[in-house]
Amino acid sequence: MHVSIEWLRAYVDAGLNAEQLADKLTRAGIAVENVIYRDQGLDKVVVGYLQEVEKHPDAERLFVCKVDTGTEMYQIVTGADNVRAGQKVPVATPGAKLPNGLKIKKTKLRGIESIGMLCSAEELALDEKTISPEEREGILILSDDALIGQPIAQTLGLDAPILELELTPNRADCLAVINVAREVSAITAKPLTLPAITVEEKGQGSIEGQVQVAIEDPELCGRYAARLFTNLRLGPSPAWMQQRLQSAGMRPINNIVDITNYVMLEMGHPLHAFDYNRIAKGQIIVRRAHQGEKLITLDEQERQLNPENLVIADPEKAVALAGVMGGLETEVTDKTESILLEAAHFNPASIRRTARQVGLRSEASQRFEKGVNIATVALAMDRAAQLIEELNVADVVPGTVDVYLKPAEERVISFKVESINNLLGTQIAGTEMARFFNNLGFAVKWQTGQEELEGQVTIPTYRQDMKDEHDLAEEVARLFGYDNIATTLPKGVTTTGQRTWPQTVKEKMVQTLVGSGFREVITFSFINPRHLQKLKMTAQPEEPAVIALQNPLSEEQGILRPTMMAGLLDVAVRNASRRINDLAIFELGSTFQPRQLPLQELPIEKAKLSALMMGQEGIHWSGKPQSYDFYYLKGIIEKLLGTLKIEKVQWEAWPECPFLHPGRSARLYTEDGKERIDIGYLGEVHPDVIEAYDLSGRPVVMELDVEALTALAQAKGYYKALPKYPSTDRDMALILPINVPASKVEAIIAQKGSKLVERWQLFDVYQGNQIPEGYRSLAYSLRYQRADRTLTDEEVNKTHDDIKSALTAELGAQFR
Missing domain, CATH: 2.40.50.140 (Nucleic acid-binding proteins)
Structure with missing residues (x-):
């Protein structure tokens, strides 16, 4: 942003030269990158x-x-x-x-x-x-x-230095010269003189009945105003206006274009002039473009539009690309007799997307992208009308059309003097703070009984960056002077740096998986909504509640992920397309679920440890590589649970998961008293999902709750001395229905043999000849041992028989 000192002095005389003013502005947070002197070398x-x-x-x-x-x-x-x-x-x-x-x-x-x-x-x-x-x-x-x-x-007006401002994104208001003047006035405490805007409407008739405006999409256009001018007398603008435009880096074109550009620079609000006679029926319609609609813009380029683009149209055609560029057909030319002047407020994100799509960035689109003040629409329109009338450019037809769907309200921020001083480390009095706010144009109202201690500040609509008390504190610091704030050293108790318990647990997780041959990946938290269809999550009776982004960078990043499976499967697809079919990857990340829709508060963000395996182990001379399957990944989980010293974890089938194979999926959980703690799930990817992602083989995945693992993990394990007395081993093979899980067998072994059975191990599962259909054989090895004495055969036999009897009675087991 280039601002001429001469233009600034028309509104506020700071009594400073360019270098001094640049220093004060920079120290107050409005950075002046450079002071440009255009008269160097021109003294003779x-x-x-x-x-x-x-x-x-x-x-x-x-x-x-x-x-x-x-x-x-x-x-x-x-x-x-x-x-x-x-x-x-x-x-x-x-x-x-x-x-x-x-x-x-x-x-x-x-x-x-x-x-x-x-x-x-x-x-x-x-x-x-x-x-x-x-x-x-x-x-x-x-x-x-x-x-x-x-x-x-x-x-040529080259004797006035120019300030080159380097504005931060939150100070888009300073893209207007009068708002820079407001800053200068506040910083220097010099009086501000803004132009008095009055319009003499000397044209014939009235705008009523000649111009109609309709806004079809209030989300993309909150306000649209128009004025009508007749008897256009096109020509050059006066020298003073041309010089001010040139000082801002713009080329003078003709009086009407120069006036719209001048008002844009002065007030920060872009305007656009149409040839009124080329607008069908005098009707303006603000709408989304139709799919495939075409518009030839002022640069004589044909633009292919889509519904993401906002256009200004008449009943027959689009006449302008809203906030970006006008159309060639309604361009103001030497033959133009009447003009329709537009001032509007457009959605910043919509203008940014359109400008990027068509590759057009202008002074106007830059301002719309950053957000213009909706309350200045009519003011900017009247300022342009005033200049048109004063410079005898055209006759101003009485009246305006102003469709204002979402009136702006001034924000009111409560503050406490003590809070601001605590934030800044200062002892500034309430009266001094009120003076700073008044210099900025903010109205201050003290709370009754708390004068000069606590109050409210009313923020003008042009300061859209002001949100809360912290912003007020920043304004106080700027005007008080950062150099005047005393330098203090930070205070605090020195502690030895160390990892927190959650950090320690995460480190152990990563080390365990990396040591097991996994590679860590990082995927986006934003995913394409189509992943929900691929994962069959939208086919459920209740579709998952997901958080859609209001302004996604692209459709590929349209929602926050409810599961991390989409990202891992994408990584698998990318590797498979490069003939990398043996893969073991994991990710530590977050999933997101709304508490309610539409969002009223921050969503539930859960840390998850997810992994995917497909193919087989790497080839090695020592033997045939093992395939990555359900039991391989289950072993990895058991190894991880062992590392974290988490015991008494139970497994159950989980055929309801939409994206896992119904016969090869499980959930793991534990119980704390009567409370069930879900830890996560694992399983083979559903064949339909494999097909949807165009993968081959049988990938297996898992997703564990990091918060649950952290709560259950133990810092120290349990140790016991080596046994002094010998043990004895007994085997049993029992036939059970397939739908009876092994966990029920092991629960009975633990209950009946708790005093003598030191451990047990399932070493064989068999289905086939000699086993009835619908049944399977489970073979267990049980070790009997006591720490205080040698067991007798009678004790072992009795306990072993008790276990077998309980299995028969409770589960209907038959022994081979």
């Missing part, structure tokens, strides 16, 4: 009048000019072919050193003496983008109003 360049222009007698392409500078007559030889007698031009007199380093002195060209030089725009170091193509060629021709002998810097 003045306005000259060409009295005579004749051909050089000895050179076909040279001209001999007699130039009057008001105090002296110079003979100058030039090669420019655009000079004519009676013109006014920039003249570099002898002794001048131009911005490009060229020194001007008396010389001879083809035998004729030349004293000085006529200057082009390039030699004056004028920015090419701020001048017309004609002014870039040959000698710069000045207007007839230029004063002969006047320094060229003064004539």
Whole structure:
């Protein structure tokens, strides 16, 4: 953002030079990146009048000019072919050193003496983008109003330094010169004089019945205002306006375009002018573009639009790309007689997406993207109408059309003087804070009985960055002066750094999985909603409650993930497409679930440890590699539980999980008294899901609750001495229905053999010949042992028989 000191002084005279003002603004948080002096090297360049222009007698392409500078007559030889007698031009007199380093002195060209030089725009170091193509060629021709002998810097308005502001994203309000002036006024405590806006409506008739406005999408356009102007007298804008536009880096075009750009720079609100006679029925419709709709914009490029784009349309066609660029068909030209002027408020995210899509970034779109003040729509419109009337550009038709769907309200922030002082480490009085707020244009109201201690501040709508008391504290610090805040050292008790328990548990998880051959991956927390379909989660009786982003970067990142399976499967797909079919990966991340929809508070964020395996172990000389299957991953989980010293974990079948194979999936949990603690799940990926992701093989996955694991993990294990007395082993093979889980068998073994059975192990599972259909054989090895004595055969036999009897009675077991 470039702001001319001369323009600023029209609203507030700080009594400071450019360097001093830049320093104060920077110290107050409005960073001035650079102070630009455009008159350097122009101290001996003045306005000259060409009295005579004749051909050089000895050179076909040279001209001999007699130039009057008001105090002296110079003979100058030039090669420019655009000079004519009676013109006014920039003249570099002898002794001048131009911005490009060229020194001007008396010389001879083809035998004729030349004293000085006529200057082009390039030699004056004028920015090419701020001048017309004609002014870039040959000698710069000045207007007839230029004063002969006047320094060229003064004539072209180059004598006013320019402040180059480096604005932070939250201070988009300073993209308006009057808001920068407000800052200067607040910082220097100098009076602020804003333009008095009054409009004389001298046009014929009324806008009523001639212009209608309809907003079809209130989410993308909260306000749209229009004014009508007739008898347009198109021409150049006055020199003062052109110079201010050029100081901001914009090229003057014509009076109506210059006025809209001037108001945009001054008030921070973009405007757009349409040729009224080219708008069908005088009707403006603010709507989303139709799929495949086309619009030729002012740069003569045809744009292919979609419903993500907001357009300004009439009943027949789109006439502008809202907030980005107007349409060529309704462009204001020399033949335009009446114009319709637009001022509106558009959704910033919508404008940002559209500008990026069509590859157009302008001063207007930049402001709409950052968010303009909806309350200044009518004010900006009236300011433009005032300038149009004062400069005799057109006749202002009485009345305005203003469709204001979402009126802005001034924000009220409560504050305590003590709280702000505690935040800043200061002892600023309440009266001083109130003075700072008043200087910023904030209204202060003290709470009854708490004068100068506690109150409320009403924030003008143009300060959209002000949200709460912390922002008020920042304003106090800015105006009090950061340099005036005493330097203090931080205080606190020094402690030895160490990992917290949750950090320790996570480290053990990572070490265990990495040691088991896994690689850690990191995937996005945002996923494509289509993953829910692929995972069959939308086919459930109750679809999962998911959190959709209001402004996603793309459809690929449209929702917060309810499970981490989508990201791991995407990684598997990416690796499989590169012929990496043996994979073991894990991720420590978060899943998100709303407490309610629509969101009223932050969602539930749960830390999860997820893993995926597919293919087989790496090839090794020591033996055949083992395939990654359900039991392989179950073993990894048991190893992890052992590392964390978590005991008494139970497993149960979980055929209800939509994205897992109904016959090869399980949940694990434990019990704390009567409370069940779910730890997670594992299983083979459902064949339909494998097909949806275009994978092969039988991938297996798991997802464990990190919070539950952290709560159950033990820092120290339980140790016991080596047994002094011998043990004895007994085997049993029992036939049970397939639907009876092994955990029930082991629960009975633990109950009946608790005093003598030291441990047990399932070593064989068999289905086939000699086993009835629907049944299976489970073979267990039981170890009997006591720590205080040697067991007798009678004791072992009795306990072993008791266990078998209980299995028969409770589970209907048959023994082989």
